[in-house]
Amino acid sequence: MRLTPGETTTATVKLTLGGKVSFTATDRVSGAAVGRVCPVFEVLGHGGLPDGYGDCTDGPGKATSGSVAAGTYEMYAAAPTGYGDQQAAARIKVMPGKTVTAPAVLLDKAGTITGVVTEAAGKPLSGINVAWSAWGDAGPAWDTDTNAQGRYTITGLDPYAWPLLFSGAGYPQQWSGHGGNCFRAETVTVRPSGTTTYDLTPVAGSTLTGAVTAPAGATWRIHAFNAATGDQMGTFDSYNAGPGGTKKPNLTLG
Structure with a gap:
């Protein structure tokens, strides 16, 4: 579209009909409904999670999303305090004008990952960003930073194997295991209500x-x-x- 100085240009935008996704969230052990569980829909192969979400479950643990463009998505569920975050294994295909039902979100008690990031000589590295999601356009999200002793702690994680993304202090972004591919990263297994330790010495890029x-x-x-x-x-x-x-x-x- 070309704009002309001092004139008003009219544009016509053709919109396509979207669809919606409904889902339920429950405690995996007791089966009790869990409110305030919020979905994030990601296009396959897009990489990274946004730092905001909405359309969360109500008291009975049910929710329906707003309109989503037709396509195939992975759904990530951001859970309230005390629960881990559960990624749905199944793919969700959104169809125009329809509401599809996502697999039930089964929430486990959350676990923690902690560790120390050091340079090759053993000196602690402070201010290293540690995230469990790739960066978005605005920078890191779903993350924490190492303190003066080089220690980091991430809480609220669901009990399965997580890749972690490290960056800062002149080192490039690198997944646990020192690679640039999260699919091949060294993963850290979280235990329900437990703490797992993972230390790292980042490498130059x-x-x-x-x-x-x-x-x-x-x-x-x-x-x-x-x-x-x-x-x-x-x-x-x-x-x-x-x-x-x-x-x-x-x-x-x-």
Whole structure:
């Protein structure tokens, strides 16, 4: 669409009919309904979870989403305090004008992962971001940072095997096991109401350099995605480049 200075341009947007998803959430052991369980729908291979959600279950543990574009999704359930977060194994196919029923969300008591991140010489690394989801466009979410002693703690995790994403202090984003592919990451198994320890010494990455040509004052951002998983693994933007783009794009990747 081309805009003309001082004139109003009319645009016609064709919308397609979406569908909805209904689901229930219960305690796996007692079968009791669980309220305030909120769904997040992700396109397969998109990578990363957003940092917001809605359409949560009511007191009887039932909910129906708002309209979702037709397609196939994975559903992630963000659970209230005391429960872990359960990912539905089945794929959910949303069809225009219809409400489909997702597999029941069965919630277990939450577990915890804790550990220490250190450099090769053994010195603790503070301010390392540790997340159990790939980054979104706005940066890390579903995460925590290591403290002055290099220790991190993530609570509220469902009892299964989790990959963790580490980044910061000059090190590239890397999954547990030091790789850039979450499907091949070393996973950390969480126990219901228990604590699992996972320590890491991050490794250096490789550097991708280049140049960006843009009008003066323009804002821009470069993302590097893992081709297999869709996860964002590096970013560089006009803010990092500094005034006049004095710093060339320089992505450090795992």
